[in-house]
Amino acid sequence: MRKIKLKILEKKPSLFTRLTLGILMFLLAASLAYAVWSLPTQALGLSAEVAKNVEMSGVSNPVTAVLLNYRSYDTLLELGVLLLALFGVWSLGGVSANKSSFVNPILDFLSRFLVPVFILFSGYLLWVGGFAPGGAFQAGAVLAAAGVLLFLNDWQLERKYSGFSLRFVLVLGLVLFVAIGFGFVFLDRVFLEYPPQLAGGLILLIEAAATLSIGISLAALFLGRDPSVKSDSKIDTGVHK
Amino acid sequence: MTPAFLYALVGIVLFSIGLYGLILYKHLLRKILAINILGSGVFLVMVALAARTGDAVPDAVPHAMVITGIVVAVSATALALALMLRVDAETGQAVLPEDREE
Amino acid sequence: MLIDSPHWISIIILLPILGAVASFLWRQHIVKIALTTATGTVISVGILSWQVISNGVQCYELGAWNAPLGIELYVDGLSVLMLLVTAVVGFAISIYASAYFEGNKSKHFWPLWLFLWSGLNALFVSSDIFNLFVTLEIIGLSAVALVALSGGAKAITAAMRYLLVSLLGSMLYLMGVALLYHSYGTVDMVLLSLRTEMNPAMWLIMGLMTVGLLLKTALFPLHFWLPAAHSSAPVPVSALLSALVVKASFYILWRLWIVVFPLDNDAQVGLGFILGVLGSLAIVWGGVKALQQTRLKLLIAYSTVMQIGYLFLAFPLASIMGWKAALYFILAHAIAKTAMFMVAGNILIHKGHDRIADLYSTVQHLPLTIVAFSLSGISLMGLPPSGGFVAKWLLLEAAIVSGQWWWGIVLLVGGLLTGAYVFKVLGYAFIQENSTNEPRPIGISKRMEWTALSMALFAIVLGFIAPFVLGIMDIGSPFTKGSL
Amino acid sequence: MEEISILLLFDVLVGLTLVWLAWQTLSSLDLFRAIVLFIAFGLLMALAWVRLNAPDVALAEATIGAGLTGALFLSALAQLSASTKRKDEENKIENS
Numbered sequence: 001m002r003k004i005k006l007k008i009l010e011k012k013p014s015l016f017t018r019l020t021l022g023i024l025m026f027l028l029a030a031s032l033a034y035a036v037w038s039l040p041t042q043a044l045g046l047s048a049e050v051a052k053n054v055e056m057s058g059v060s061n062p063v064t065a066v067l068l069n070y071r072s073y074d075t076l077l078e079l080g081v082l083l084l085a086l087f088g089v090w091s092l093g094g095v096s097a098n099k100s101s102f103v104n105p106i107l108d109f110l111s112r113f114l115v116p117v118f119i120l121f122s123g124y125l126l127w128v129g130g131f132a133p134g135g136a137f138q139a140g141a142v143l144a145a146a147g148v149l150l151f152l153n154d155w156q157l158e159r160k161y162s163g164f165s166l167r168f169v170l171v172l173g174l175v176l177f178v179a180i181g182f183g184f185v186f187l188d189r190v191f192l193e194y195p196p197q198l199a200g201g202l203i204l205l206i207e208a209a210a211t212l213s214i215g216i217s218l219a220a221l222f223l224g225r226d227p228s229v230k231s232d233s234k235i236d237t238g239v240h241k
Numbered sequence: 242m243t244p245a246f247l248y249a250l251v252g253i254v255l256f257s258i259g260l261y262g263l264i265l266y267k268h269l270l271r272k273i274l275a276i277n278i279l280g281s282g283v284f285l286v287m288v289a290l291a292a293r294t295g296d297a298v299p300d301a302v303p304h305a306m307v308i309t310g311i312v313v314a315v316s317a318t319a320l321a322l323a324l325m326l327r328v329d330a331e332t333g334q335a336v337l338p339e340d341r342e343e
Numbered sequence: 344m345l346i347d348s349p350h351w352i353s354i355i356i357l358l359p360i361l362g363a364v365a366s367f368l369w370r371q372h373i374v375k376i377a378l379t380t381a382t383g384t385v386i387s388v389g390i391l392s393w394q395v396i397s398n399g400v401q402c403y404e405l406g407a408w409n410a411p412l413g414i415e416l417y418v419d420g421l422s423v424l425m426l427l428v429t430a431v432v433g434f435a436i437s438i439y440a441s442a443y444f445e446g447n448k449s450k451h452f453w454p455l456w457l458f459l460w461s462g463l464n465a466l467f468v469s470s471d472i473f474n475l476f477v478t479l480e481i482i483g484l485s486a487v488a489l490v491a492l493s494g495g496a497k498a499i500t501a502a503m504r505y506l507l508v509s510l511l512g513s514m515l516y517l518m519g520v521a522l523l524y525h526s527y528g529t530v531d532m533v534l535l536s537l538r539t540e541m542n543p544a545m546w547l548i549m550g551l552m553t554v555g556l557l558l559k560t561a562l563f564p565l566h567f568w569l570p571a572a573h574s575s576a577p578v579p580v581s582a583l584l585s586a587l588v589v590k591a592s593f594y595i596l597w598r599l600w601i602v603v604f605p606l607d608n609d610a611q612v613g614l615g616f617i618l619g620v621l622g623s624l625a626i627v628w629g630g631v632k633a634l635q636q637t638r639l640k641l642l643i644a645y646s647t648v649m650q651i652g653y654l655f656l657a658f659p660l661a662s663i664m665g666w667k668a669a670l671y672f673i674l675a676h677a678i679a680k681t682a683m684f685m686v687a688g689n690i691l692i693h694k695g696h697d698r699i700a701d702l703y704s705t706v707q708h709l710p711l712t713i714v715a716f717s718l719s720g721i722s723l724m725g726l727p728p729s730g731g732f733v734a735k736w737l738l739l740e741a742a743i744v745s746g747q748w749w750w751g752i753v754l755l756v757g758g759l760l761t762g763a764y765v766f767k768v769l770g771y772a773f774i775q776e777n778s779t780n781e782p783r784p785i786g787i788s789k790r791m792e793w794t795a796l797s798m799a800l801f802a803i804v805l806g807f808i809a810p811f812v813l814g815i816m817d818i819g820s821p822f823t824k825g826s827l
Numbered sequence: 828m829e830e831i832s833i834l835l836l837f838d839v840l841v842g843l844t845l846v847w848l849a850w851q852t853l854s855s856l857d858l859f860r861a862i863v864l865f866i867a868f869g870l871l872m873a874l875a876w877v878r879l880n881a882p883d884v885a886l887a888e889a890t891i892g893a894g895l896t897g898a899l900f901l902s903a904l905a906q907l908s909a910s911t912k913r914k915d916e917e918n919k920i921e922n923s
Contacts, residue, residue, distance in 0.1 A: 017265070022261065026257070028257055028260070029253050032256070032547065034544070034547075035522055035543070035544035036246065036249045036522075039525055039526060039544070041243075041293060042294070043290065043294050043299075043525065043528075044525070044528030045294075045299075045300030045303070045528055046300055046301075046412055046528065046529075047298060047299070047300045049412045050302065051298075062298070063301045063304045063308070065301070066301050066305035067305045067309075069406060070302075071414055073414045074305075074306075074473065075309065077477045077478065078309045078312050078477060080458065080481055081316050081477065081481055083364075083458075084488070085320045085484055086319075087367065087451065087454050087455050087458070088320045088323070088484060088487065088488030089319055091488055091491065092323045092327050092491060125886070133882035133883045133885075134886060135883065137311075137312055137891065138883070138886040138887050138890050138891075141887070141891045141895055142890055145890070145894060145895070145898075148898050164368065167368050168368060171368065174364060175361070178357055182353070182357065185353075190349075190350070190353075190403065190405065190406065190407050191353040191357075191403075191405055192405050192406035194406075218315070218891075218895055221315075221316075221319040221899065222895070222899060224323055224326075224902070224906075244834075244835065244838045244879065247835070248838070248842065248879055251845055251846060251875075254846050258849045258850055259853075263511060266853060270858055270861075270900070270903065270904065270907070271858070272507060274853060274861060274900070275853055276507065276511065277865070277896065278849045278852065278853065278865075278868070279511075281868075281869075283514055283521060284884075285872070285875065286522070287517075287521040288876065288879050288881050288884055290521070290525040291881075292879045293525075298880070299881065302412075302524075303521070303524065303525075304884050305883075306473055307881075307884050308883060309477065310517065311891050313477070314892070315899070316484065317484060317506070317510055318900075319899055320484055320488065321503075321507070321510075322903040323903075324487070324491060324503045325503065325907075326907065326910075328503050329907055330910065331499050335907060337503065337504055
């Protein structure tokens with residue numbers, strides 16, 4: 001790995017500033033600690049509710065049940081947040097492509113081995129999320145790690161895939177989530193309600209698409225720019241006609 | 242002292258340290274690190290207090306909320322870093338104008 | 344029947360998201376997709392509002408899970424009015440932006456803006472404080488990216504500062520959510536309102552959440568990020584931020600104070616007094632700063648700092664009439680400020696700058712735009728018969744009823760300051776001067792002039808339809824304790 | 828009983844290290860070092876999640892919180908130092 005070092009010698013703020021802020025933070029921490037301390041020793045949470053309904057949810061991992069059934073609306077919006085961050089990063093245009101012509105042979109070798117392992121592991125995490133720790137976000141992150149490794153080796157997405165196809169994969173998770181969630185509205189259910197006997201399968205389907213979208217989005221965030229736009233093109237500043 | 246309260250206290254300290262760093266330090270990269278630490282503190286409080294169940298399974302709802310929070314945090318961090326690079330490109334320094342030292 | 348369907352409440356959130364996605368996918372048809380989505384969203388909000396107006400409060404249990412396990416959506420009169428003002432402003436801005444942006448900017452603007460719209464709608468119908476955090480993040484991230492859209496050092500640094508402030512605000516809020524959940528075992532506002540009690544821990548939670556949300560709402564002295572962000576953004580974005588985005592965090596704060604925090608009347612008046620003082624300072628400070636500005640967009644941005652102050656005058660009054668005044672301030676300011684930023688945009692394009700001292704002969708070239716500025720100025724000053732007048736009248740009445748006449752003086756000072764800066768701009772715009780060394784002014788699209796004018800007219804009309812609007816506000820009696 | 832106290836000691840150790848890492852991350856002058864410390868912080872957080880019986884969160888933290896966030900920071904720092912180097916070179920040319 002290239003040596004990346006950057007020393008920033010900030011002028012240290014005055015002792016007075018540090019001390020005042022330090023005391024304020026201490027007071028904040030102390031009062032928060034008091035607030036926490038005054039909480040009941042036994043949680044008033046929703047463990048019982050979660051457990052009681054887990055059979056209806058289609059999965060047996062309670063966290064997945066919360067994320068993709070009880071509170072799946074949060075998760076849906078969260079996929080939106082991720083996509084939104086990508087829209088934002090792309091709109092900034094990227095400063096300049098990270099042109100590292102030098103490819104580390106060890107990294108190159110490692111990635112040949114690791115990328116398939118990561119992809120497999122990602123699939124495993126996705127599958128296992130229904131009944132054990134794991135799920136779409138973790139699986140997506142592992143998938144993204146594979147992408148990051150590829151980018152570090154100067155891998156480039158082929159041009160024909162970097163336009164519409166890429167954008168399609170990026171939004172797939174969100175769109176399928178909405179489509180399945182709204183699909184049952186036509187069968188007299190409410191938004192995001194699944195029939196219990198189908199819930200498990202539907203959740204896996206949503207998670208599979210979400211994993212793909214999350215993985216590619218996170219990798220794209222790492223890349224930092226829209227690969228379909230030539231990296232050297234200056235961001236245009238003309239706003240209007 | 243149970244682990245639940247212990248980690249909640251750690252979360253509170255991290256929250257305060259993050260806030261201190263966010264206000265005091267000028268380099269944007271460090272400010273973004275500070276926000277992440279501050280966020281981790283909040284997440285730790287959220288999950289630690291869910292473990293106040295003795296030996297029983299802890300409450301899964303805060304766990305799910307924190308996973309949501311982690312994804313939101315990484316999204317915000319990515320946007321913040323991209324903005325920081327643009328600030329650096331436009332002004333020559335990765336600090337906010339009011340923090341510049343001439 | 345389709346119109347009676349209970350699902351419109353989810354459609355107003357999903358439609359803009361799908362529109363955002365579609366405009367991201369099919370870039371060659373982006374404006375067509377965006378305007379179709381905007382129209383569809385307005386219609387859906389209209390249908391939902393009609394349902395609430397004719398049948399009362401609407402609840403929707405997402406995934407058929409009721410609170411506390413699931414998330415419930417809840418629409419009362421207050422939500423309806425927030426949704427409607429978002430729809431009106433959003434639609435006008437969409438029309439305006441379709442003429443304003445082109446090419447690369449347009450490609451990035453529409454998905455971000457439609458996402459923002461969806462986030463706003465989601466926020467106004469949510470009654471789940473964790474879900475509100477997620478919607479706040481949607482709004483925050485898209486707003487930041489939209490500010491950065493105009494490029495250049497000013498906008499980028501303003502966006503950076505805005506992002507840091509916005510994230511800090513969200514985290515303070517989230518800490519409050521965490522503590523509330525672990526104190527009362529739910530994040531649902533309705534259930535919380537039944538369970539919360541005032542104790543030292545609750546004061547701390549209240550402090551954290553209030554400060555977090557005030558940062559996002561930019562109440563003086565936490566407004567430091569706003570003028571740069573709102574003035575350096577592209578014009579349609581400035582309008583969105585001033586009209587809607589700062590109101591979103593205010594709305595959450597408001598609901599929390601009325602519903603979740605179990606304040607008795609004395610505590611409400613006492614604590615509200617602090618907010619009222621900050622609001623008054625915002626009015627004076629914002630007004631003076633606005634008067635000092637030499638750039639039109641910055642002047643309008645400082646006027647937003649000032650107008651936010653008015654919203655907080657309602658807190659110490661702690662009466663239904665005071666809350667109604669605050670809501671009317673939100674509506675009137677949203678509409679008038681949208682018009683005003685559009686005016687600034689028209690002038691900016693027409694003249695190539697927005698230096699107030701060089702606005703001469705604008706009235707000859709852009710008569711409609713200057714009329715729009717005057718009308719929205721009337722509403723901001725609070726002169727009859729505008730929407731702003733109704734808001735001030737209500738506030739004055741509430742202040743007198745509760746024996747706190749001194750807020751009336753603040754209103755008067757605010758009105759005078761607003762008058763001063765509005766007439767300052769008009770004064771320059773009416774100077775006739777035929778200078779030859781100035782580059783030929785650029786003609787602007789009729790669409791941009793007419794949207795500005797219609798918004799300004801609407802700001803006046805808001806004064807005439809007050810009884811109808813105030814009637815909607817009562818649905819579900821959102822301003823009574825424990826009403827949700 | 829003894830087992831419990833050993834575990835509690837372990838928790839105290841993890842907690843203190845977390846606080847120390849956070850402090851070092853923010854106060855270290857070298858940004859590269861700060862980021863490496865932050866990644867270590869994230870990994871230790873994952874351990875804390877495991878101790879709190881939250882394996883799902885631990886996985887998310889390790890992959891997203893430490894892994895991807897760390898990668899994002901490193902890549903941003905690399906681009907930042909590349910731009911600093913470029914600026915330094917420009918300054919040199921101007922000065923010579």
